[in-house]
Amino acid sequence: MGRSPCCEKAHTNKGAWTKEEDDRLIAYIRAHGEGCWRSLPKAAGLLRCGKSCRLRWINYLRPDLKRGNFTEEEDELIIKLHSLLGNKWSLIAARLPGRTDNEIKNYWNTHIRRKLLSRGVDPVTHRPINGHGSDTATHFERKPVAIGFGPDQELDKISSSEESSAWQQQQHQHQHQPKWPDLNLELCISPPSQQQQPLEPVDGGGDQPQSLCFSCGAAVESQKRHKECKCRDLIRLSTGMLDYRNP
DNA sequence: AACGCTCACAACCGCCACGGG
DNA sequence: ACCCGTGGCGGTTGTGAGCGT
Numbered sequence: 001m002g003r004s005p006c007c008e009k010a011h012t013n014k015g016a017w018t019k020e021e022d023d024r025l026i027a028y029i030r031a032h033g034e035g036c037w038r039s040l041p042k043a044a045g046l047l048r049c050g051k052s053c054r055l056r057w058i059n060y061l062r063p064d065l066k067r068g069n070f071t072e073e074e075d076e077l078i079i080k081l082h083s084l085l086g087n088k089w090s091l092i093a094a095r096l097p098g099r100t101d102n103e104i105k106n107y108w109n110t111h112i113r114r115k116l117l118s119r120g121v122d123p124v125t126h127r128p129i130n131g132h133g134s135d136t137a138t139h140f141e142r143k144p145v146a147i148g149f150g151p152d153q154e155l156d157k158i159s160s161s162e163e164s165s166a167w168q169q170q171q172h173q174h175q176h177q178p179k180w181p182d183l184n185l186e187l188c189i190s191p192p193s194q195q196q197q198p199l200e201p202v203d204g205g206g207d208q209p210q211s212l213c214f215s216c217g218a219a220v221e222s223q224k225r226h227k228e229c230k231c232r233d234l235i236r237l238s239t240g241m242l243d244y245r246n247p
Numbered sequence: 248a249a250c251g252c253t254c255a256c257a258a259c260c261g262c263c264a265c266g267g268g
Numbered sequence: 269a270c271c272c273g274t275g276g277c278g279g280t281t282g283t284g285a286g287c288g289t
Binding site: 105 | 284285
């Protein structure tokens with residue numbers, strides 16, 4: 001019983017990738033692009049699971065990866081975004097060019113968690129740990145100005161359950177000033193009839209875009225994944241506007 | 248030198264959402 | 269409306285390097 005495996009595991013390699021495997025994967029994707037991951041290993045002559053190929057490419061072989069140590073600015077940005085988004089590593093990674101969700105997740109668990117704890121800040125709630133002053137807190141205020149309950153629950157995707165409780169705590173402390181005034185974290189969700197301003201269609205056509213790419217901000221017409229950047233972070237415009245980028 | 252421990256990070260696993268048929 | 273295949277995400281594990289004893 002149980003789920004069927006994603007691939008034939010009996011004849012697939014596991015563990016660390018070799019240079020030859022990397023070269024094969026790179027060569028194949030350069031020649032054919034990122035296509036069907038399931039069929040890619042066979043086509044590329046790799047004895048690997050498609051998922052493994054995807055992970056290797058996304059996290060380590062992509063040419064646009066930055067690699068190297070995280071800067072202090074990146075550290076702080078990750079902390080800010082985690083405070084807002086919780087463990088939504090893919091969304092956080094989308095705001096850090098050249099960084100991957102896996103890399104950020106690892107970095108969080110090995111470095112930033114400890115950094116926050118040393119500051120006396122709970123890395124989950126971003127609230128001061130008992131006995132520590134609020135001066136060291138990294139939390140900041142989230143303001144859902146208007147929340148409309150449309151057919152979609154995209155807002156739920158953004159607030160994980162544990163994050164939600166942290167956020168609820170923050171709601172009781174509205175009197176505090178934001179700790180990060182440079183980051184526009186206002187969340188505004190409103191019903192379609194109350195949209196504050198229309199977004200420009202991607203192709204300049206007359207039709208209103210139906211979705212907004214959360215990664216690059218592009219307005220796209222389909223609810224499908226954003227083809228340009230391959231991201232899935234589409235905010236349906238029927239639920240309103242969501243933007244926490246700097247103006 | 249040998250051993251044990253800790254840390255960092257690459258990789259895997261299971262689950263879920265989405266889209267097509 | 270339902271089922272199935274696929275891609276993607278987040279949590280967890282495995283492993284090698286570095287360090288102290």
